[in-house]
Amino acid sequence: MKENTDAKLNAKQKKFVNSVASGDFATDAYIEVYGCQKGSAASAASRLMGQPNIIEELERLKVAAEKETFMDIDQKRAMLAEIIMTPPWNLDPKSPLAQSVKIKRKTLPDGTVEEDITVRMPCKLRAMELDIKLSGDLNRSGQRNDGDTWQIIKGRLDEARKNGPSSFARSDSHRLKRMQEEWTECEHDPFDGKKKRFMRMLGKLIEFGYECRFMEYSNTYDLDQEIIAATEKRKKREEKKNK
Numbered sequence: 001m002k003e004n005t006d007a008k009l010n011a012k013q014k015k016f017v018n019s020v021a022s023g024d025f026a027t028d029a030y031i032e033v034y035g036c037q038k039g040s041a042a043s044a045a046s047r048l049m050g051q052p053n054i055i056e057e058l059e060r061l062k063v064a065a066e067k068e069t070f071m072d073i074d075q076k077r078a079m080l081a082e083i084i085m086t087p088p089w090n091l092d093p094k095s096p097l098a099q100s101v102k103i104k105r106k107t108l109p110d111g112t113v114e115e116d117i118t119v120r121m122p123c124k125l126r127a128m129e130l131d132i133k134l135s136g137d138l139n140r141s142g143q144r145n146d147g148d149t150w151q152i153i154k155g156r157l158d159e160a161r162k163n164g165p166s167s168f169a170r171s172d173s174h175r176l177k178r179m180q181e182e183w184t185e186c187e188h189d190p191f192d193g194k195k196k197r198f199m200r201m202l203g204k205l206i207e208f209g210y211e212c213r214f215m216e217y218s219n220t221y222d223l224d225q226e227i228i229a230a231t232e233k234r235k236k237r238e239e240k241k242n243k
Contacts, residue, residue, distance in 0.1 A: 008053070009053055009054075009057060012033050012034065013048075013053070013054065013057075014057075015033050016029050016030060016033045016034075016048065016054075017054060017057045017058055017061065018061075019032060019033065020049075020058065021058060021061040021062070026045040026046070026048070026049050027041050027042045027045045029045065030044055030045035030048065073134055076134060077131055077134050077135070079096070080127045080128075080130055080131040080134070081131065082097060083097055083121065083122050083124060083127040084124050084127050084128055084131070086121070087170075087171070088121055088171055088174060091119040091121055092119070093117055093119050095119075097121045097122070098119045098120070098121060099120050099121055099122050100119075100120045101117065101118070101119050101120075102117070102118040102119075102120075103115055103116070103117050103118075104116040104117075104118075118178060118181065120178075166214040166223045166224050166227060169209070169212075169214045170214055170215055172209075173206060173209035173210065173215065176202065176205065176206050176209070177206055179202070180199065180202050180203065180206060183195070183198075183199060183202075184199065214227075
């Protein structure tokens with residue numbers, strides 16, 4: 001059967017190419033499209049696969065599929081920005097930012113099943129470093145002219161902690177809670193035989209943190225401003241006492 005070798009594909013050639021591009025074997029695709037016997041289909045499919053117009057169309061479909069599958073730099077940076085800016089508390093287990101999900105189920109006396117869901121998200125510091133690299137701000141050695149990358153990131157994070165104390169305090173409290181859960185399940189004792197004492201102290205610290213106002217999911221900006229103002233007042237009082 002003589003096939004059209006022009007750049008433009010006919011209807012059967014398009015169907016054949018789409019079938020191969022979707023993962024079918026060329027012989028099977030040829031039998032499906034042209035309805036011939038398997039004995040002659042292999043050689044005919046091989047000849048068809050060698051035609052310039054078929055090769056060109058398959059390559060075009062491959063490139064198009066890769067563009068749909070892989071994220072471009074802007075998409076990657078957008079996701080990294082979302083990781084950096086998204087608060088870790090109350091993260092949806094189905095969110096694309098969820099790196100791992102841990103579910104504890106407990107059956108209550110009345111038969112009700114209670115679920116405790118812990119969702120972990122990727123490291124924010126690591127996301128910052130990757131974003132800096134993708135932005136092109138780093139040279140080939142991975143350094144910036146104004147200092148080491150991790151020092152820059154740490155400086156920015158420390159500055160953010162000063163400007164947003166309530167959100168970071170809440171985040172740290174949740175982190176302590178996860179630590180408590182992990183060490184409760186772990187049978188080993190890295191605290192020189194004082195694991196029970198450590199867990200009691202950690203539990204009291206977590207309980208104290210959860211009773212504080214910064215744990216409330218209200219307007220953290222207003223609370224941050226109040227915390228900063230109160231801290232400044234205490235500093236001024238201490239300075240007056242020391243004079």
